[in-house]
Amino acid sequence: MKFPETLSAGRCALIEDAAKTLQREYGVGFLGMVLSGSAGRGVETERSDLDVIVVVTPELVERPLRRDTELELLPVTLKHLETLAVFGDDQWGYRWSYAWAPTLLDHTDGRIERAIERQTRLSAEEVQALLELRLDAWINLTYRTLKSTRDGNLLAARLDAAEAISPFLDVVFALDGQVRPYSKYLTWTLEHHPLPSWPTEDLLQTIEQYLAGNAEAIRQSLRQVQAYGLPLVQETFDDWAAEQYDALRRP
Known part of the structure; x- marks a missing residue:
């Protein structure tokens, strides 16, 4: 996994443990992870939780994932990540939540990272x-x-x-x-x-x-x-x- 330099060892370990659990439970349906929120941009405080976008296959997206004061796992499909909301849509706010967010793990030959980059830029x-x-x-x-x-x-x-x-x-x-x-x-x-x-x-x-x-x-x-x-x-x-x-x- 690739972690931002600003992320503490304890928080890296927390995400790694979650990734191991997802890999074990979801197998090939677990496609990758993206770190959003304050932690993904190196501006978190002691009150910030970890917002981790978990990319999964469609049949797994409705499964409940961990949500607590330390770590929130947010499931999305790769198709959702590659779909571009237009200004005025109710999904437009997600464009920024993905913008500049570091990809921690990508089992899709770079599709996740390219999707994040595309969400950031306007054609x-x-x-x-x-x-x-x-x-x-x-x-x-x-x-x-x-x-x-x-x-x-x-x-x-x-x-x-x-x-x-x-x-x-x-x-x-x-x-x-x-x-x-x-x-x-x-x-x-x-x-x-x-x-x-x-x-x-x-x-x-x-x-x-x-x-x-x-x-x-x-x-x-x-x-x-x-x-x-x-x-x-x-x-x-x-x-x-x-x-x-x-x-x-x-x-």
Whole structure:
């Protein structure tokens, strides 16, 4: 088995014992293991349990597996792991739970590891579909934020800015072909898998300034997204009326 360097010897032993039991009970139906959650990303605390995805054949997926305060075994089929949820589906959240998760054991000649990698990345078609749903929503919330700032309604501005963070991050990660992380793992992701088009410190500072309702930082984020140069991005901005677009660009 291949364990992350950050995982303690005791936790490695716990997973190894579980793997031996599964191998004995499931035989060839036990296909592999993936370490998800905080432990899989090296940010666990003393209160974190071990979330281990157990890949099994379809006839075994309904069997109950161990779940306690130390170790939770989550059964999935290989087909499920290779199926890509699209943004908006109720399964979309699983994309991040698999993203960057280390494969501990793979009896499928690499199919598990390739599936994990594919869950992490967005294809050009997936990027297009996500932007069609989230880009205009982000611009709209940003427009509301800047109008409230202009009118001196700072509480409304900060509330709208906080609401805009979610579509903003969806857009920014999608533009670089990545699934957006859960908020808990945002800093970890940017430190270990930085976005090519947006320096980590700059993006984290932009988020902080968003939450503070800083109008100029918000306008700069709009300019930076436009600078990606994608036709869909420019088309979306162009759909805004001139007077609205003007409010987005300057006080």
